[in-house]
Amino acid sequence: MLKPDKYKDMVTEGMQLLVEQNRVVLNAFVIMPGDLHIIWQVKSRHDVEAAQTDLLNYISRRLKYDLQKNHPVVLPRYKYFGKGKANIFWQTDATAMELPEQFYLQKLNDILCEPVIAGLCKSPEEYKYSFAQLYQSAA
Numbered sequence: 001m002l003k004p005d006k007y008k009d010m011v012t013e014g015m016q017l018l019v020e021q022n023r024v025v026l027n028a029f030v031i032m033p034g035d036l037h038i039i040w041q042v043k044s045r046h047d048v049e050a051a052q053t054d055l056l057n058y059i060s061r062r063l064k065y066d067l068q069k070n071h072p073v074v075l076p077r078y079k080y081f082g083k084g085k086a087n088i089f090w091q092t093d094a095t096a097m098e099l100p101e102q103f104y105l106q107k108l109n110d111i112l113c114e115p116v117i118a119g120l121c122k123s124p125e126e127y128k129y130s131f132a133q134l135y136q137s138a139a
């Protein structure tokens with residue numbers, strides 16, 4: 001679903017909004033064509049689910065608008081007839097979870113290497129939609 005760069009840009013805009021609202025500290029991320037991985041610290045422990053929900057809703061609204069406007073024949077692929085939702089773009093079991101300290105570096109490395117393993121680039125810094133590319137450009 002996130003294959004076109006314009007959709008990946010929507011994800012980065014949503015993450016940036018949460019950072020600007022001082023709701024999260026973004027530690028690492030990678031936006032792959034089919035999924036999204038984020039390591040973040042949510043400012044309030046009670047706000048973890050709300051931050052995730054707000055991010056996914058923000059992206060979903062933008063995706064739906066773009067599909068309605070530019071790709072109306074694609075939108076029906078994402079029809080969902082469950083409770084209270086007309087379209088669904090995310091797995092229904094997508095959840096935020098606490099990352100134990102002993103696994104932090106392992107997950108960080110997994111996120112860093114995912115685009116290389118997927119064959120999207122030769123080195124992590126080459127992939128535009130990753131924290132590695134942002135750190136490289138800031139240096």
